[in-house]
Amino acid sequence: MSNTTIPIEDDPCDIIAKAMRGQNLSTEQLADKAGMNIEILQDLLAGGNRPKDIKRVANVLKLDGVALSNLPNYYPSIESPKGLYQIISPFGHAGVNAYIIEHGTTATVIDTGTNADELIQLIHSKGLKIARLLITHRHHDHTACTEAFKNTPVLYPEDLDHKALIKTENGPITSLDVSGHMSPARAFYYEGLETPICIVGDAVFAGSMGGTSGESTYKLSLKTAQNNLMTLPYTTVLCPGHGPLTSVKLEQKNNPFLSKC
Structure with a gap:
C-alpha cells in the first residue's frame, strides 16, 4: 500500500x-x-x-x-526514505503500522501490528537479521505479535529512559518520552537514513493525536509531543502508529493540536 x-x-x-x-x-x-x-x-x-x-x-x-x-x-505528501519500511496490518479503518529500519545487514523492528507475517517475510527477502524489536507502547494492536520474535531482544517503553541511546550498525536510535496516550510511551528518533525519521506510535498522527483517558493524560500528551517531537528538525519524517507518514514541518502547520499557525 x-x-x-x-x-x-x-x-x-x-x-x-x-x-x-x-x-x-x-x-x-x-x-x-x-x-x-x-x-x-x-x-x-x-x-x-x-x-x-x-x-x-x-x-x-x-x-x-x-x-x-x-x-x-489535508493529506501529507511524504515519501518513505530508503531503508525505512512501513507495514500495515488490519485494525480499524486505517490499519495499524509497524516499521522496519534497515542498518546495513541488520534491522530494527518497531511495533508488530496485528499480523507480522508480511513484516517477517520482507526482512527475510532482504537477507536482514533482526537485531531488536522496539515497542512504542503496550496497546494490543502494537504488540499482538511479539511472540513471533522469540529469539529477538525486545525493549518496551519502561525499559528505556527519555533520550536513551540504542546502538545500531549505523548509529544510535534515540528513545523519546511521548507518554500521554498511554504511559509510558516512547518514540524512536534515528538519523542514519537520508533524512531523519521518528517512529512516534500513537503520540502524533497526520493532523491529529492519539486519544487520552482524561485531563491529566491529555495535558501530558500535548506536553510531550510539543517538547519532544515538535522540537526535532523540521525535515524529520514522523512515522505514526496509524495513517500516513508526515513530518515535523507539516504537523507544525496542519495539526490542530500542535499547529503554530
Missing part, C-alpha cells in the same frame, strides 16, 4: 471529541462555552462541515481553528 492510499486517522469530529474528553467537557458545556445551539454542536460531532462553527468550537478547546476546519483538505 502506498502512502497516498493510507487514510487519515481522524476527521474534525474525532478531534473535537478527543479534545472534549481531554478537557472533561460535555456536549452541553461545550455548546454553552461556544455560545451555540447544542444541535449545531451535535451535527459537528456527527461529521457536519460548518467551518465557522468548527472555528468557534476550536477556540474554546484551544485548538487551531484554521487547521481544524482545513483538515478535510
